Amino acid sequence: MPADAKLLLIDKNAVEYALQTEDVLAAVREAFVLHSRRAGRVFPVVRERLHTGGIFGIKSGAVASQDLLGFKAAGFWPGNRQLGGEPHQATVMLIDPATGRPLAILDGNAITTARTGAAGCLGLKALARPESSQRLCIFGTGVQARIQLTYALNALPEVRDVRYVSVSNETDESFEAQFREQCTIRLAKERNEAVASSDVVITATPGGGPLFAAEAVQSGTHLTCVGADTAGKRELPPGVLERARIVVDDAEQARAIGECQWNPTLACVELGDLLDGKMHFERDPTDITVFDMTGLALQDLTVSRLIYTGTLANGTGTTVAWPW
Structure with a gap:
């Protein structure tokens, strides 16, 4: 040997x-x-x-x-x-x-961190409405929230206004400082209002439970969901997936440990099929889209x-x- x-x-x-x-x-x-x-x-x-x-x-x-x-x-x-x-x-x-x-x-x-940020970026490019994606709301201010916002600002240069929700519901100065030169960024005073007025919503938290009310999600919104990666975790409230067109990284995995675990009978499409041209995705301006990310090996x-x-x-x- x-x-x-x-x-x-x-x-x-x-x-x-x-x-x-x-x-x-x-x-x-x-x-x-x-x-x-x-x-x-x-x-x-x-x-x-x-x-x-x-x-x-x-x-x-x-x-x-x-x-x-x-x-x-x-x-x-x-x-x-x-x-x-x-x-x-x-x-x-x-x-x-x-x-x-x-x-x-x-x-x-x-x-x-980097591959998850890149996956979120590819999802945004495929699913978000670029012509109206000027307002973004992000939940979380940690490592993953920062990389998601970094890639989102790269994918959607039209974004000018960013509101964030921190775990303490208080201003995170270091988070704001990292992005202040690229956009107007401030703490969301009321999370449901921030969701309702945003074109893109990114959830990058530990997935401890619903982060906002289902009725806050308006027609045309795109949601990138990062935090649900284990059985029992979730960030979306009941009622959102049922109104949305759902895209996942892996259907079986998403239904086991992602947001889709909460309603595994719902139809979903894998992002790889869109990127490879196997499936065509034509987004109506009123569609709500969800990218349920669980991470691929x-x-x-x-x-x-x-x-x-x-x-x-x-x-x-x-x-x-x-x-x-």
Whole structure:
């Protein structure tokens, strides 16, 4: 057995250095298309609550034509806030499908953040009304809310007015400062009014329950829903999905752990089918659209492959002996 085998470790700094916006968008789009064509396999998701109060999950998959195999072990540990750390934690491993040997271990936090932001961006471009998307309401001010708003302002340059709802219902100065040069941004005084007057609504919270009243959602609104990724989680109130045209990243997964778990009999379309041209989506100006995002393993793999090949090429990362 090879005694000179190596394992590449790619830490947070190296991952963040490699995450260029357009490259990430292309990799995530590729993941959606691979999924649509069933050229990439998505294995059953593990998502379990722990005795520590955290949630632990594994998303894994493979792309045979690219010899791409791997998984992301990730979850949510709310107690990390008291330790001065980020509640979302993730680690990615890429594996040689021919031997089962690990090729690389990557810090998955930035990967998860970026690929989820990119997925939301692709959903906005496909589903939102660009001619009237000037007002946006976002729930949350954390890491995922920030990346969703960053990509949303990229996807919808017409957006001029942003209102946000924070967990404390108080002004978040650092959140405002990050986006003040790109738009007018302010705390929503009343969340239902903010939803009712917005063209786009993004929910990027831990998914602890409905965030607003169903009747606040007006005709023509697009909603990007990020926080429901576990059985029992939700951000939308009852009655919204029933009025909406629903797009998901994966139908089975969305009905198990996404917003669609609350009414799994509703019809939905996978975003990959729209991006690949399998299905045509003509949006009526009065349509309410929902993008129910639960996260695809293929997104983690295509973005991790991007980082892995780039790291090999530029000689960054840390190589350690990993003999058989």
